[in-house]
Amino acid sequence: MNNKIKWGILSTGHISKKFADALALLPDAVLAAVASRDLETAKNFAEKYNVPKAYGTYEELAADPDIDVIYIGTPHTFHLENSVMCMRKGKAVLCEKALTINAAEAREMVRVAREQNVFLMEAMITRHVxxxxxxxxxxxxxxxxxxxxxxxxxxxxxxxxxxxxxxxxxxxxxxxxxxxxxxxxxxxxxxxxxxxxxxxxxxxxxxxxxxxxxxxxxxxxxxxxxxxxxxxxxxxxxxxxxxxxxxxxxxxxxxxxxxxxxxxxxxxxxxxxxxIIGNALNYEAEEVMRCLKLGLKESPFMPMDESVQIMEIMDNIRKPWGLVYPNDHL
Ligand SMILES: NC(=O)c1ccc[n+]([C@@H]2O[C@H](COP(=O)([O-])OP(=O)(O)OC[C@H]3O[C@@H](n4cnc5c(N)ncnc54)[C@H](OP(=O)(O)O)[C@@H]3O)[C@@H](O)[C@H]2O)c1
Missing domain, CATH: 3.30.360.10 (Dihydrodipicolinate Reductase; domain 2)
Incomplete structure (x- = not known):
């Protein structure tokens, strides 16, 4: 992998905008593409953050051969689907917290990362400050x-x-x-x-x-x-x-x-x-790039199995509450 890491941002909401700001601080990072469910939204984001490619579907971003790593900034309920799609196209993934909605989904996400031999990290900012x-x-x-x-x-x-x-x-x-x-x-x-x-x-x-x-x-x-x-x-x-x-x-x-x-x-x-330098998201982006350059498939500061354990703890906490999300298996 060469010195510049090419990022794609999947979704254009609040945190994705902050992530684009964060990447702009990192000389080794190139924000190469953005995807939204709506092409106009992607184009507006691309114009504002100076991104060369804008896609109107998440699938097109996942399939872009020029992208090294994709940042997932969708609501938690879509993290599994979005991350798995990108990893199956050989992309490294930085996925927002909470990694998924439950531990079963987190285990599946980690299983696919290992099967595809790609990098995966939950975007838990505290670990990198x-x-x-x-x-x-x-x-x-x-x-x-x-x-x-x-x-x-x-x-x-x-x-x-x-x-x-x-x-x-x-x-x-x-x-x-x-x-x-x-x-x-x-x-x-x-x-x-x-x-x-x-x-x-x-x-x-x-x-x-x-x-x-x-x-x-x-x-x-x-x-x-x-x-x-x-x-x-x-x-x-x-x-x-x-x-x-x-x-x-x-x-x-x-x-x-x-x-x-x-x-x-x-x-x-x-x-x-x-x-804090920047908005702090730059610290986790830097950690992803450090790992990619070393050929690591996960970060020692936020290991995949620990993210699964954290989802297991949250499953156990909410079990008695009767709180169930869509496609939840609690
Ligand atoms: N690390 C942090 O400090 C931090 C802070 C805030 C949030 N987060 C995490 O980031 C994730 C997103 O949070 P956010 O506050 O950025 O959310 P948001 O502003 O609502 O943005 C979410 C984006 O996801 C996409 N999306 C896809 N399917 C959607 C659907 N059915 N409904 C709504 N949006 C959909 C949309 O982008 P398109 O329209 O472009 O497809 C939307 O703009 C969450 O998992 C959250 O926990 C992290």
């Missing part, structure tokens, strides 16, 4: 002793138009898959294993999807994660990692953080501050 790598180094160095608890909250006060993706169960809407995935992925990153017990309470609001929820995960050595997520609650977005000897606080918004503090004996002993 420079400050997070420094926080993980604090933990590895034993600065807080043995990690015993994680507490994290990812909440937004969203005001959505009727039928918006975020709240529409037909599109996998609801707080668990939209923002809960950040806190669950965070706990998974810290503990590096699957929980043995999962308890979740969610409120199914007027939208008929989960408006807010909490989950407690218990791991094999007694470690516990205490997690909350919401889509119409103005709560904090902080994370804490508590150890036997101290704790780390990651400031709001912990999912794309710029500040973390280390406390020992309740005294702040060190602070890390690091600005």
């Amino acid at each position: 420079p400050l997070i790598k420094k926080v993980l180094a604090w933990i590895r160095e034993g600065r807080i002793g043995e990690v015993r608890m994680v507490r994290a909250s990812r909440c937004a006060r969203g005001v959505f138009p009727p039928g918006a993706r975020q709240m529409n169960p037909e599109l996998g809407g609801g707080s668990l898959l939209d923002v809960g995935v950040y806190v669950i992925s965070f706990a998974s990153m810290i503990f590096q294993k699957s929980p043995l017990e999962t308890v979740g309470i969610g409120h199914i609001g007027d939208w008929e999807s989960d408006e807010q929820g909490v989950a407690i995960l218990k791991y094999g050595n007694g470690e516990i994660a205490d997690l909350s997520f919401a889509l119409r609650t103005a709560a904090v977005n902080e994370a804490y990692i508590f150890g036997t000897e101290g704790y780390i606080k990651i400031d709001d918004v912990f999912a794309v953080p710029t500040k973390a503090s280390l406390f020992v004996n309740k005294v702040e002993v060190e602070v890390l501050e690091e600005p």
